[in-house]
Amino acid sequence: MSGAMAGGDDFEARCRESFGRQEIMRTFGAELTVVKPGHAEIEMAFNPALTQQTGYMHAGVAATIADNAGGYAAFTLMPPDSEVLAVEFKINYLAPGTGERLRAVARCVKCGRTLGINEIDVFAVTGDEQQLIAKMQQTVIRVDKKPELPGA
Amino acid sequence: MSGAMAGGDDFEARCRESFGRQEIMRTFGAELTVVKPGHAEIEMAFNPALTQQTGYMHAGVAATIADNAGGYAAFTLMPPDSEVLAVEFKINYLAPGTGERLRAVARCVKCGRTLGINEIDVFAVTGDEQQLIAKMQQTVIRVDKKPELPGA
């Protein structure tokens, strides 16, 4: 129910199926927590296997979940049988990656026939408090999903 | 010997010591293969634990090693007792993350007293061939290294 309509189908199931095929999300311990039309959220616990030289979560971790959240925010608005790929993104780091969890909150600013533009905020979350630690602006492209993907 | 001078000390040892403290590089299976003044390279084998939904290396993996390579390229030119942090970066994806290995090649375009600007190419490498798959432009900042970092 909740997933129906945005891309003309059960977009939530489609996003979750795609997310489930991402080995990197399993490795990171990340979950797709929220999927709504033009909106997606990903969360993961602080992971000591992914730290940089001063003990914080590496900048690449925030970038990875932000990129993913943005992709799925746009993916909700795309027609079935689409695949979404990152064209490019830009991310600013505002504070260190600390806290109990990281949360990436993505909003699709514009989703056209070919390109989607998204903005994504990444928060360090501790208990009920969250601090903005990174901000991404991203461009994604829709491509036709191939009937049988190798390894899919 | 080879590491002396750029930042007024053995910059290569300093880069390798910092790199060795990055748990994420161990998790990714990445190595700091080349360190020269204003230049750094990182390589890693294709890692099935880090794939996206179509079986390629996730965009965030290329971003992570590119960000790191850029940071160390600038770090070679910074004075001892510096720490380098990512301010922001922008990355374009040109081709899927396939191949036997990924290689990030970073060049420091400008390193001032406070900020460093780097450009980083990421290649998919198979045997003797390499294909450009991503291109990053990055800004880093120098901060004073804290005498004793928690968890370092």
Added chain:
Amino acid sequence: MSGAMAGGDDFEARCRESFGRQEIMRTFGAELTVVKPGHAEIEMAFNPALTQQTGYMHAGVAATIADNAGGYAAFTLMPPDSEVLAVEFKINYLAPGTGERLRAVARCVKCGRTLGINEIDVFAVTGDEQQLIAKMQQTVIRVDKKPELPGA
């Protein structure tokens, strides 16, 4: 009155004085319409002298007023005797630069001692309607204002 306090002085007067020294804003016919703590807006009429090859306002025009609005949004929060300079920005174009006017609306996301991070929306405005045509994420740096600037 309205301008007091943000940077510990009459920040609005300070912004307007700086803006008044920008010949390019006079050439573009642009005005600094709103200045509040961490917020600035710039507007200009559609200017046929600044069009691109298909008759729309050139992408560089939106970039210029967005860059400026972002700089002043951060500038409001900086101490007196600061100068603000662009480190870098990234801008996405969402729709053509049409309409009667362009309006850039900037918000300072974070203003630290050295760096400021801003997000800026650019709208094409016709009558009471406005359409988002571009979105910028920007980094600026605070430098000490020189006592006597050549040509200032």
Added chain:
Amino acid sequence: MSGAMAGGDDFEARCRESFGRQEIMRTFGAELTVVKPGHAEIEMAFNPALTQQTGYMHAGVAATIADNAGGYAAFTLMPPDSEVLAVEFKINYLAPGTGERLRAVARCVKCGRTLGINEIDVFAVTGDEQQLIAKMQQTVIRVDKKPELPGA
């Protein structure tokens, strides 16, 4: 002769015709000095009508000619009856916009069927010397040229 082949036609004439329709280039006093396959250069004299608050050329001026040079670098490789539009760009500023002239030198890193990725260096030129003052990474999109453009 020199312009034949890249996009399957006289791409140089096509670039110059498009450039000639840009009123902003006339206003800036900018010229398209070099057009080769996947490469374009734009130059303009220091223009006191386009300065920022400290008397240098405004950051938006470097961004405008860099964006344009990048667009034409990709345009040389596109089929006839294409129009090229900016999707997004990111630019870092390395030094102030001084000197007698500004020169933007663009190289198309990849030109696919839909998207082109370009890198552009902007130099401040004085006599025979040039200094790198800005560096851009840009994404453009090919669209079909409309038979009759309003105002074209």
